[in-house]
Amino acid sequence: MGMTPTAMIFDIQSFSVHDGPGCRTNVFFDGCPLRCRWCANPESQLHRRQLLFSERTCKWDQGCRACRSACSRGALDVNDEHMPRINRRICASCETIECVKSCAAEALREPVREMSVDDVMRVLTRDMRDWGSGGGVTFTGGEPLMQSDFLIEVLKRCHEKMIHTAIETSGFTSTERFLDVFSLLDFAFVDVKNMDEEAHRWGTGVSNEQVLTNIAALAHSDRWHGRLVLRQPTIAGYNDSDENAEKLIDFMNENDLFEINLLKFHRLGQTKWEQLGLTYEYADKGDMSDERMSELQDMYLDAGIACYIGDNTPF
């Protein structure tokens, strides 16, 4: 089989039901080139080991002191109430994470695992018979395209085994790479976060130009035979304007795309920001009303585009 690459994977979830048709297994790739201010999986942004600390799970209040001397670098300390405190600057370069190995409560976690193609395929072939006829695997993250060599290997193997494959991606990679990967996929969600270049750069740290180019190229490519659904995390004050929707509608019509899934902004990732010792900018803004979501949906429907809200999808 030759040398197969490995990848940094931070979770594999079975019975995932909102990321493609049927029952699926989701493979979460670590690392992302974007820096979305509202990100729900911030631990995956940096492509390296990161310590998560959950204050809620920690048993300091029940008298646990198990981690107090676990860290030889002095990155772990306790405050006056014996609650652990982490010095992230010291911690950032750690590869050995002894502290995690001291915590039976799993309040200190380091979720990223290095996996081979075989490792991933072992899980997928195990789960394969459990999906039912409509399901398959969804590669998400983080950004799966960041580890595209690995991804392509896995996709080829999935293809051999007749596994239905889907991706959830920001679309941020070179057009050539993008088409290489997509030619092996059956189903794709590609995010379009904002049609305005400046706003995209502000929200995600990168321009939208590459993303839009890739989508357009895909729409016109004879290498793509799958189903493409655009996705937009819809965030009040950022991309919920009529203007943004109009531009996206135009873009979709130009490229003969007709399905979009608007995801109402949620704050499920907030605790992870806190567990990483970071401040969550979207702690108290960005909320969308159901009415506004419905209005936006109508705009798309009026333009002949099938627009789904949240998990209310036909798949």
Place this chain on the structure above:
Amino acid sequence: MKHCDCANFLSLDCEKGMCALDKAIVPLDGEGSFACPRFKEGYLCKFCSNFHDPDDHGIGTCTGFEKPEWAYAGCGAFTCEHFVRASELEAVSE
């Protein structure tokens, strides 16, 4: 007399029953447990002429069957083959 002694009383549980006439839930104890003017004597051992000499706990003797046997006042007698209403006997004998 109480609701639970009435022929129109339907058992529900250890604290209440129902009046078959107006379908109201009535308590077995305390306020509201006393019968109304529509009261009609029910089917209980204590209303049977074959039931004799109850003690303080309502346990007396049943002579309705071949062999006399102890019985208790509050026992239902709707289906008893030897239930003879004492008050009707009295009415006849008077």
Place this chain on the structure above:
Amino acid sequence: MDEKQARINQILETRGKFRSLDVQAGEGYEDEKFPEPSPRFTKLMDIYYVMKNTIDMEYPYWYNRVWWQNDGDLPEIRRAKAESAALTHMTPTIWPDELLVMNKTKNWRGAFCFPWVDASFFNAQAEALMNEADAPALSESDKMSVVAAGGGNVTKSYGNVVSIAQKFGLRKEEVPVLVKVAKYWDNCSVEVKTQQYSELLPEYKKYKAYRDSVLVMFDSWAIPQGREVMNYYLPLEYGFDRLSELCDEKIDEGLGKVEHGDGLLGMSRGYYYIAMKEIIHGLSQWAENYSKKAAQLASIEKDPRQKSDYEDIQIVMHNIAHKQPQSFREALQLTLLLHFATVNEDPQSGQSIGRLGQILDPFYEKDLREGKITEEEAIELLELYRIKITSIECFASSGVTGGVLSGNTFNNLGVGGLNYEGMSAVTPLEYLIVEAAGRAKTTQPTISVLYDEKLPEDFLLKCARVTKMGFGFPAYMNNQTGMNFMIRHYGEEGMGIEDARAWMLGGCLESSPGCFQPLHYDGKVTWIPGGAGPTAGTGVHFTGLPKLLELVLTNGVDKRTGIKVFEPHGHKLDTFEDLWAAWTEYLHECIEVSLKVNNIQMDVWGKMNPPVVTSLLKPDCFTKGQIETRMGARYMGTHNFESCGTVTFINAMTSLRKNVYDEKKYTLDEMVDAMLHNFGFKTAFETGVFSPDHREATELAPKYEKIFYDCVNAPKFGNADPYADQQMVDYQNHMTPYLYSLQSCYGTDYYMCQISVSTHGPQGAITLADAGGRLAGTTYSDGSVSAAAATDKNGIYAVFESATCYDHSRNQNAQMNVKIHPSAVKGAAGTRKLLDVIRAYMRRGGFHVQFNITSSQTLKAAQAKPEEYRDLMVRVAGFTQYWCEIGKPIQDEVIYRTEYDH
């Protein structure tokens, strides 16, 4: 389908090529809602919700009176006379708006005690009870009980109501009657006699130690029936009058006559039919009494609609008192009568209704065809049927009530499976049964789908839609696995493929043998399924496997009580194999001693209190002329071994293997020291918090931090990790042949029952911390093949992989509990995904899967404001219960488990 979905579908139709792939024609994204239940149902349930569990003395009084009047008669005839008198002297109660009538007693949620089974419970507290009866009523403010706190449970005495076993209310004026009746049985109850003969066993002291240490917590005599499947065939085929004539014919033909040289059983046939004639008369008269009551109510009723209801009831009850039923309603009412008669015969739980929609379908289809009933009318009857079954309460001695019943008597109704010809058995009536369950929110009957690949897809989807509502049912049983188990186990008694197809669960999960019988109705013959064996829920039960391991590590001494449960085992335990050998030696001793006691218990019960209603109904008692317990039933090999906390045990063994024997990180002494010190945490008894997640450190905690971490992180069952799963395989490989070497009192082979009803709480409570990282006093794992709470890290498919690491058809059952957040199965697509999950597990050969689809937020809200969630139901162990009727510790546990699963 709403307007937006219609537009989306239109767009996909014109622009895309995907619609046919993903969206079923005409299907909305939202599930169709189940319609509201009928007004009759709602009115009656409003009353049900305020009903108290009540015991009264009418049945025991009459049973006792007639039993002693017949002193000296043959036991089966004496029993039949006593039961008959008791049934026919109870006050028949009919409430307005009912169509189906009858109850266990005169009360709605009525029950009664069985002093002839167990009198010590009452005699021990006779004086205290009398004092309560004689005391003046409590102050006015104490008179009102709090409804929301315990639902219908009477947890303490108030006013003129005395609480019995913290569950039932008894009128004070009936206490002297109870005390008086109980005295008769002081020296001759089944309990006393089984005790007397068990004590003659040389090993009795050992058995007592098992019980006192709570290693084993079960007495067969306390619930000698139930966990079996009803059979309504004979009365449905013949009617009571004809059955009585048949008895006469059999008596004429067979009394005093022995055939085929069988003197032992041959002679008893004549007495059998005499007893059957008595009980048939009683059952018929019981029905007639309700007819008479309906007539009385009709005579005083002013409302014409209600009057006509009473008149209909009068006719129905009169008809079924004598003849074969002639309509769906009569047939349904007759099965209800038989069900109540059976559950009144002995203290019991888990009396399964069986595959009712297959049994009654000929009656329904005839009525429908002839325009005598509409679908909606049939659904209404089935909704009302649900109330009747939900109202069945059981009084057993308090240990059993608390531990086994948790308030639900789990009368299980089966749908699906295969028919006599081996085709899908699903009938039109079964669709309505499922529909009624979706509309009428009651805990019972719980519904079990006998899942087979041959079942219609729309039927399975309909079942999945009800499962999604979060009641905890339908649950799904693997029909092929069940049939395989049947043939494997009952083949010796002659079971073939047809009878194997008639299987069904007795009680929550006890796969029970059945058979098909030919019903002549509507000008044709229909082969209807029904139960064909005695209780499959008895034997050596509730054996705490983790406790047994603890005793191996403490060399036989129970540290909690100081009791020497076993002799020192003499093993060095220096290898894993040696540990396993020591554990199996203790296990064998425990099982073999308990088996003798159980055999005595079941045999004494059967001889003293021969079951007569059951012996009328169960094939082939009537054909053979034999009482069930005298080998009357077609299949007798139902007794088994039931473990508790299997996965907790597997995890503990796996950790020992890894940490002590394979990796040698700790010595066994270090491990035992950590367990004895609860890894440096306070015990649940010290903190009062029983949640497995609560760990309050003591000053010893630092000493055990590392070992605790390694125990918690040792491989756990439920993660598709072969290291842990192999332990389960080894356990199974050991048990299957071993149990086949043991014999029940009927001379049949033992086998394994893999469930842990609800003793995982009480048995967890008396068990020290274990090497798997479970702390002292906290609950064992709840299902037999589910992962222990919070230990499955690799998702549900990995749980399935572990669970099916051995062939489930070796055992009577395998319980898998799955929690799913409601959002994961939302909408029509969600229903399909739920069915995908069910099917995934079934395809792996998983025997049984049930779902809790309720969010932890809902449960917490219900805990805070029970009065607003009176109809919220959750799945606990193998059955469904109203949330507010389960105790707080179990509530906490369910919330914890639900929360963990995101």
